[in-house]
Amino acid sequence: LKRTLAEESLIVALVCIVFLLHLRSALVAIIMLPVGILAAFIGMRALGINSNIMSLGGIAIAVGAMIDAAIVMIENAHKHLERLQPGESRSEAMIAACKEVGPALFFSLLIITVSFLPVFTLEAQEGRLFAPLAWTKTFAMAAAAFLSVTLVPVLMLLFIRGEIKPEAQNPVNRVLIRLYRPIIAWVMQWKKATIVAALIGMAVTVFPASRLGSEFMPTLNEGTLFYMPTTLPGLSVTKAAELLQTQNKIIKSFPEVASAFGKAGRAQTATDPAPLEMFETVINLKPESEWRAGMTTDKLIAELDKALQFPGVANSWTMPIKARIDMLSTGIRTPIGIKVFGKDLGEMERLAKEIESVVKAVPGTSSAFAERITGGFYLDIVPDRVALARYGLGVGELMDIVAAALGGEMVTTTVEGRERFGVTVRYPRDLRGDPQAIAREVLVPLPGDAGEMGAAMVPLGQLAEVKISTGAPAIRTENALLSAYIYVDIRDRDIGSYVAEARKAVSDKVKFTPGAYATWSGQFEYMERAIEKLKVVVPVTLLIIFLLLYLNFRRITETLIVMLSVPFALVGGIWLMWWLGYNLSVAAAIGFIALAGVAAETGVVMLIYLDHAWTAVQAKCASDGRRPQPADLYAAIMEGAVERVRPKMMTVTAIMAGLLPILWGTGTGAEVMSRIAAPMVGGMISSAVLTLAVIPAIYGLVKQWELGLVGSGS
Numbered sequence: 204l205k206r207t208l209a210e211e212s213l214i215v216a217l218v219c220i221v222f223l224l225h226l227r228s229a230l231v232a233i234i235m236l237p238v239g240i241l242a243a244f245i246g247m248r249a250l251g252i253n254s255n256i257m258s259l260g261g262i263a264i265a266v267g268a269m270i271d272a273a274i275v276m277i278e279n280a281h282k283h284l285e286r287l288q289p290g291e292s293r294s295e296a297m298i299a300a301c302k303e304v305g306p307a308l309f310f311s312l313l314i315i316t317v318s319f320l321p322v323f324t325l326e327a328q329e330g331r332l333f334a335p336l337a338w339t340k341t342f343a344m345a346a347a348a349f350l351s352v353t354l355v356p357v358l359m360l361l362f363i364r365g366e367i368k369p370e371a372q373n374p375v376n377r378v379l380i381r382l383y384r385p386i387i388a389w390v391m392q393w394k395k396a397t398i399v400a401a402l403i404g405m406a407v408t409v410f411p412a413s414r415l416g417s418e419f420m421p422t423l424n425e426g427t428l429f430y431m432p433t434t435l436p437g438l439s440v441t442k443a444a445e446l447l448q449t450q451n452k453i454i455k456s457f458p459e460v461a462s463a464f465g466k467a468g469r470a471q472t473a474t475d476p477a478p479l480e481m482f483e484t485v486i487n488l489k490p491e492s493e494w495r496a497g498m499t500t501d502k503l504i505a506e507l508d509k510a511l512q513f514p515g516v517a518n519s520w521t522m523p524i525k526a527r528i529d530m531l532s533t534g535i536r537t538p539i540g541i542k543v544f545g546k547d548l549g550e551m552e553r554l555a556k557e558i559e560s561v562v563k564a565v566p567g568t569s570s571a572f573a574e575r576i577t578g579g580f581y582l583d584i585v586p587d588r589v590a591l592a593r594y595g596l597g598v599g600e601l602m603d604i605v606a607a608a609l610g611g612e613m614v615t616t617t618v619e620g621r622e623r624f625g626v627t628v629r630y631p632r633d634l635r636g637d638p639q640a641i642a643r644e645v646l647v648p649l650p651g652d653a654g655e656m657g658a659a660m661v662p663l664g665q666l667a668e669v670k671i672s673t674g675a676p677a678i679r680t681e682n683a684l685l686s687a688y689i690y691v692d693i694r695d696r697d698i699g700s701y702v703a704e705a706r707k708a709v710s711d712k713v714k715f716t717p718g719a720y721a722t723w724s725g726q727f728e729y730m731e732r733a734i735e736k737l738k739v740v741v742p743v744t745l746l747i748i749f750l751l752l753y754l755n756f757r758r759i760t761e762t763l764i765v766m767l768s769v770p771f772a773l774v775g776g777i778w779l780m781w782w783l784g785y786n787l788s789v790a791a792a793i794g795f796i797a798l799a800g801v802a803a804e805t806g807v808v809m810l811i812y813l814d815h816a817w818t819a820v821q822a823k824c825a826s827d828g829r830r831p832q833p834a835d836l837y838a839a840i841m842e843g844a845v846e847r848v849r850p851k852m853m854t855v856t857a858i859m860a861g862l863l864p865i866l867w868g869t870g871t872g873a874e875v876m877s878r879i880a881a882p883m884v885g886g887m888i889s890s891a892v893l894t895l896a897v898i899p900a901i902y903g904l905v906k907q908w909e910l911g912l913v914g915s916g917s
Contacts (some may be wrong), residue, residue, distance in 0.1 A: 218273065221535045222853045224373050224628035226268070227365065228277050230271040231358040235350055239269045240347030243339050244668045245509070252335050260759040260865075260876050261339030264883065267861025268315055269343055270799050271854045272308040272351030275808055279304050280359055280851040284367045301356045306422075307811050310755040314748050317343055317615045318800030321740040322793055328532060329733050329789045330418070349533035359814055376849050383848050384833035384841075387899060391837055394900040400899045401771065409773045418698025418786045419730040421874040424500055425522040428452070428486040430465075431536055432514045433557055433690065436578040436676045438480045445466040447482060448511070453510050459503055460495045478676055485523060505694065506567065511664035512695035517572030519692040534688065535725040536699060541709075542690040545719035548675055548685060552576050555687045557713045559719065562689065567696025579676030582638065585668040594661060595650050601666060608645045608663075609635055642669040691725075697786045702727050733789050741796070745769070748803060755807070759906050761814070764898060765806035771893040772802035779885025789873045801858060801883065802890040809844070809894045813902050816843030836906050844899045855891045859884055876910055 216236075219229035248606060252258050280300040287296050322337035377804075388548055390397045394623045420886040432450070447465045463485035469477040488503075503757040504520045511518055519537045521529070529539070530536050541558055553572035564572045585600050606612070613628035629635075634644040636657040642664030663669065679686050693701050702723055709721065747767075752762040768809050776798055820839040824831045 218853060218857045218860055222849055223277065223281065224368055227362045228281065232273040233271050234358060235355060236266065236270055238354065239343055239346045239350055243342040245690060246342035250338060251339055255335060257332060258339045260879070262343050264797060264862065264867055264879060265340045265343040267858035268804065269347040270857060271804060272312055272347065274853045275308055275524050275850045276351065276355055277359060277363070280443055281367050285369050290352035297363060298356070302813065303834070304811055305352050306809055309348055310751055311807040312344055312351060312750050313802035314343040314803050315749050317346060317751065318744060318796060320744050321737055321796055323739045324595055326736065327732065328528065328639045328729055333793060344703055363855065365567055379848050379852055383895065384845050386896065387841060387844050390896050390900050391840060391903060392457055394903050397773060397900040401893065405770060408777050415777065415781055417730065418697050418785035418788045419698025419726040420788055421790060421878050422522065422526065423874055425524055426488060427523055428488065428504065429521045429523045430484040430486060430525045431519045431526065432482050433523065433572050434480045436478065436480055436575045437580050439645050440479065443479055450484065450511055454507065459488055459498060461489045464550050474702065497737060517570040517791055519570060519690060529725065532726055533724045535690065537690040537692045538726045539691040539693060539702060539723065540725040541691065542681065542683040542722045542724050543687045543689070546685060548576050550716055550719060551685060551687045553660035554715065554719060558689050558709055561708050561712045561774055562691055562705050562794070565701065565708055567693045567701050569690060569692040569694040571691045574687050575674050576687045577673065579674050581672050581674055583670050583672050589669055591665050594666065596647070596666065596809065601647060603632060604647050605663070607712045637672055681682055682854055684778055685849050696768045698727050698730065737792060753802065761810055763899050763916055765803055765810060767817065768802040768806035768890055770798045771897065772798050772890040775841065775889030776882030776886035777873060778868045779881050780784060783881055783882055785878055788878055789877035791882055794879040797879070798886040802886060805851070805854060805890050805894045806898060808854055809898050812897065813840060813843040816840070817906065831910065833907060836903060836910065840899050840903055841900060855887055859887050
């Protein structure tokens with residue numbers, strides 16, 4: 204990501220040089236960029252935010268927008284200097300240029316800053332993940348807004364010297380004007396048709412939007428796989444070890460695998476309640492340069508899953524860190540989990556098995572496994588109190604013998620150098636391998652006449668009943684109810700559409716008894732929580748943006764025109780997401796949130812020049828003693844749109860050029876950052892079309908309507 208930041212800075216500097224053909228002017232934006240980033244680092248230091256993928260990512264997606272104000276102000280200064288008459292002050296011309304566009308640019312950068320407020324309201328896992336990104340982007344944009352009205356004018360006075368080439372002498376600008384002039388001429392002739400075409404474009408976007416999947420978060424590639432198969436209760440230690448070794452051999456046969464280490468059951472800690480039938484295998488992968496041609500992580504998981512199909516074993520695949528976070532959050536280790544609640548364990552297991560069979564039939568299911576909550580086996584030793592009384596033994600004495608014979612008892616400690624080891628003695632496996640052997644071979648010493656133990660020995664079977672009984676392997680409660688989990692792993696399917704289909708299937712085919720019900724958990728639970736939060740916060744943020752725009756323009760019409768840029772920007776973002784095959788996720792939602800502020804800014808830049816051109820024409824008409832006519836409005840829009848196409852294209856190009864390295868980046872964190880960048884890149888394309896074509900058409904219609912009102916009033 205550090206390399207991406209450096210690439211973005213170089214690209215943005217190149218954009219300034221190509222469009223302005225003036226290296227000293229480009230230095231203004233080039234110098235402002237590291238100062239703004241440094242301000243973001245100061246904010247990080249103050250809040251104790253360390254440098255990581257998310258915190259640096261916030262700066263990365265802000266780089267292009269940070270210099271927008273500087274670009275527009277520099278370009279406006281160039282335009283003023285081109286018109287400068289001999290003897291007029293260059294400093295006054297540049298100060299006038301800053302005053303002309305500075306306030307509106309400050310508000311536009313403030314809008315970009317405010318537009319990120321919804322990210323701060325995210326909670327739990329998504330909140331902790333994206334909070335550093337939200338803080339650093341906010342710091343960077345706030346610093347850019349402040350520097351645009353303080354540092355940038357000073358740097359302009361210092362660096363913008365020498366000959367300023369007219370815009371017409373720049374081949375890039377000449378090509379832009381030559382291409383744009385006939386477009387805007389057609390737009391002004393067919394204003395209503397242009398607006399209708401834009402509305403049709405928005406309506407057509409329903410097609411890709413309806414085909415976008417949904418997920419909580421794109422999977423971060425940790426470079427290591429975590430294989431977590433589950434089998435039925437009652438698995439012996441010997442069979443578990445044998446199965447684990449077989450799985451490890453198969454896994455290590457793949458050329459992409461560096462090592463595989465599996466564990467069955469729980470570790471020697473009270474915080475790991477894993478049963479013996481749950482395996483955990485960490486698969487360390489070789490560097491991707493050593494993989495087979497065309498191999499990806501998803502393909503490798505699919506091949507491993509196909510090779511590891513065992514009867515009675517349900518596979519699930521994830522990443523080590525992600526698995527731990529998921530299990531700590533909801534207890535579900537697969538992308539989707541179903542929790543069955545009730546009061547009777549037998550009935551709950553029946554429902555869980557039914558749900559398992561129904562879910563397995565849903566397309567996209569890789570594996571589904573319902574916990575067996577009544578399939579555990581227990582060795583019960585029930586004392587015969589009459590027999591114990593006959594032999595003069597107490598229940599406690601009998602249980603002490605059983606504990607030592609089956610569980611073992613430490614009899615001494617061996618010292619080997621500085622190390623000490625406890626020596627435990629118990630019956631060999633052959634004498635305690637089944638209930639009959641335990642009843643026959645475990646001998647209980649009897650007290651003698653003098654009270655000493657060991658006078659005679661009696662088989663355990665004569666003093667107690669030894670039997671195998673079944674019961675719950677573990678009892679889990681949640682919200683004061685018994686619960687059973689069904690773990691569901693999916694492949695080649697997004698979580699949102701899968702859960703919708705699976706929910707319907709379960710609702711149609713599974714009949715719940717009174718008092719029993721099921722809830723859907725796992726990553727789906729996170730996704731629903733984030734969506735519900737954003738449904739409330741995003742409209743509030745849009746209202747704040749509307750108020751800021753109104754404070755800047757002081758007119759409802761211009762404010763509404765700029766607000767139209769937000770839905771139009773979504774069009775390009777949705778199409779690019781669909782084309783790239785990305786699902787909607789919290790990361791993509793953050794990209795759309797960031798896009799809303801940037802799209803509003805491009806609309807503000809266009810309206811600045813349209814308003815200035817129209818104001819100049821109105822002043823000229825007033826000096827001539829006549830009212831403005833439609834022809835004057837047409838000339839003003841052509842002047843504000845065509846002759847000032849350079850700053851508009853510079854802002855759009857700078858933002859897109861700053862985002863492209865993130866969109867096409869690879870490496871750690873690229874999965875999340877590319878989902879944030881994709882809506883912004885696609886949205887900037889549709890926003891540019893709106894800014895260059897649709898806004899002038901709407902502006903022309905509104906001003907024509909105002910001219911008509913004036914004419915009728917007179």
